[in-house]
Amino acid sequence: MIVNLNKTRGGKDMKKNIILAVVIILTMILLVGCAGGDTTGDTTNESQKESEEDTVTTASIVNDEEAFKEAISADGEWIIATLNDLTFEEEIIVEGTFHDKGDPENEIYRKIAPYTQDDNHNVIERFTISAPKMIIKSPNTRYQAGTFAGDIVVEANGFSLSNARIEGNLYFAKEEYKSSADISEDSTVTGDIAVK
Numbered sequence: 001m002i003v004n005l006n007k008t009r010g011g012k013d014m015k016k017n018i019i020l021a022v023v024i025i026l027t028m029i030l031l032v033g034c035a036g037g038d039t040t041g042d043t044t045n046e047s048q049k050e051s052e053e054d055t056v057t058t059a060s061i062v063n064d065e066e067a068f069k070e071a072i073s074a075d076g077e078w079i080i081a082t083l084n085d086l087t088f089e090e091e092i093i094v095e096g097t098f099h100d101k102g103d104p105e106n107e108i109y110r111k112i113a114p115y116t117q118d119d120n121h122n123v124i125e126r127f128t129i130s131a132p133k134m135i136i137k138s139p140n141t142r143y144q145a146g147t148f149a150g151d152i153v154v155e156a157n158g159f160s161l162s163n164a165r166i167e168g169n170l171y172f173a174k175e176e177y178k179s180s181a182d183i184s185e186d187s188t189v190t191g192d193i194a195v196k
Contacts (some may be wrong), residue, residue: 031120044105060080068129077102079112081114081116082127083125086114087131087150088130089132090132090133092110092133107140110138112146115144123145123163128146134152135152135155136152137156140157141159142160143160145162145163146164151171151191152169153196154173156177157179159172161183164188165189168191169191170189171193171196174195178195
């Protein structure tokens with residue numbers, strides 16, 4: 001038997017209660033999902049742990065150019081995730097010293113993440129950041145799982161390119177910066193990689 005909630009006595013109150021219950025359940029699911037994975041055992045590998053922690057502690061998720069420029073500044077955040085393609089007419093600068101997970105007791109680390117991922121940390125969408133040039137002045141900056149269209153100039157130690165693509169050149173201001181860099185095998189640089 002189907003009951004029309006609008007025609008029964010207290011139907012409006014019942015509708016409100018059902019909607020409230022659904023909202024509470026969805027909120028609980030969201031909170032549990034954001035809390036991370038299994039805490040009873042250590043069954044994840046190092047990269048999964050990093051992805052989970054990045055997701056939970058993301059301080060700067062951006063979807064426009066101004067927000068991105070602010071996030072990569074010296075007053076920005078340790079991790080910058082984008083939600084779409086971004087295009088700049090001018091060069092952009094990544095500067096400042098930051099620590100992994102935003103904790104000063106952790107190692108110096110910065111991450112630019114132009115991608116989204118699912119609950120299992122699989123990359124869903126990859127985005128492109130386009131600019132004539134991006135200058136990396138933050139030590140230990142990682143560009144991961146997206147594309148940069150333009151030249152990247154590295155002026156700090158510890159730059160890494162992970163599962164990412166540069167449609168342009170990758171220049172290092174000193175041999176020391178090039179020697180300390182890590183470019184993963186699943187990354188691509190279409191132009192030159194050189195000290196310049």
